[in-house]
Amino acid sequence: MPPQPPRVCALMAHPDDIEFICAGTLIALGQAGCPITMITMTAGDCGSREHDQQAIAAIRRAEAARSARLLGAEYVCLEFEDLRIFRDNDSAQRVTEALRRARPDVLITHSPVDYMGDHEETSRMARDACFFAPIPNYRTFAADVAPILDAAPALYFGDPIQGRDYFHNLIEPQFYVDIADAMEKKVEMLCCHASQRDWLRAQHGVDEYVEMLKEWNAMRGAEAGAPYAEAFRQYLGHGFPQENVLARWIGERIRTK
Ligand SMILES: [Zn+2]
Numbered sequence: 001m002p003p004q005p006p007r008v009c010a011l012m013a014h015p016d017d018i019e020f021i022c023a024g025t026l027i028a029l030g031q032a033g034c035p036i037t038m039i040t041m042t043a044g045d046c047g048s049r050e051h052d053q054q055a056i057a058a059i060r061r062a063e064a065a066r067s068a069r070l071l072g073a074e075y076v077c078l079e080f081e082d083l084r085i086f087r088d089n090d091s092a093q094r095v096t097e098a099l100r101r102a103r104p105d106v107l108i109t110h111s112p113v114d115y116m117g118d119h120e121e122t123s124r125m126a127r128d129a130c131f132f133a134p135i136p137n138y139r140t141f142a143a144d145v146a147p148i149l150d151a152a153p154a155l156y157f158g159d160p161i162q163g164r165d166y167f168h169n170l171i172e173p174q175f176y177v178d179i180a181d182a183m184e185k186k187v188e189m190l191c192c193h194a195s196q197r198d199w200l201r202a203q204h205g206v207d208e209y210v211e212m213l214k215e216w217n218a219m220r221g222a223e224a225g226a227p228y229a230e231a232f233r234q235y236l237g238h239g240f241p242q243e244n245v246l247a248r249w250i251g252e253r254i255r256t257k
Contacts, residue, residue: 006105021158024179036073046082067192100146173231176224224255
C-alpha cells in the first residue's frame, strides 16, 4: 500500500497570516492529497478602526473560514485575543490540546523572529506544543480531552513578514517551495480577507495588499529560480523529525540556492 499523505496543519497568530506566509505550499500539499487544518490563534479582533472587537472578530472568522474552504481545509480559531498572545501555562495547554485534535504530521508556524510579538509567541508555543503533545503526563485539562500524539510532527518555520527580521535583514531560508502555479489561488485566498485590506490601508499605509504579497513571493522566487516562491526553515531540535517530509510529497517544487 502506498504511504498515506501526511496530515498538515498551519498554526499562525492572525487571520490572513497563513495566506501570506504559506498558502501556496498548502495548496500544493492539498493537491498531493494531504488533509489540511488552518488554525489561527485569534479571530483578528483588533484589526479595525470602525468595528468593536466582537463585530470585527465575527467578520474575520467568516473571512478565514471562506479562505479555508477554497483550499478544502478545516478552519479552527483558538479564540485568543490580538496583542494578548503570551506564553503561560494555560496558553500552552490550549495550543497543545489544539494540536492533539488536529493530529498533524507536519506543522507550519511563524518564524521565531518576526515583526511583532504575537507572531513570535505563537511560534514559540507551536514549537513547545509539538514537544508536549506526545507526552502522556502533560495534561491539558480541556473539557473533552483529545488523545496524545504518537510523535512530534515535523516542524517548519515560514518566512517572517516580507522575509525580514526586525533589523530589515533578510532571513536565510533552508529551502524554497515554487508556488508559481498556486499563485492565483493564493491571491484568491488572501482576497477573502477583505476587511484587512481596508485596515492595512488606514493603519499602516499599505495600499496594495496583493502587491505586497506578490513582491515578497517574487523576491523569494528570484532567489529560488522560480517566478514565485515561499521560504522555509525546518526545526531540527532534539526529539523532532529530521527528514524534510515536504520533499517526499512536493519534492518537484522544492528549491535550494
Ligand atoms: Zn499576523
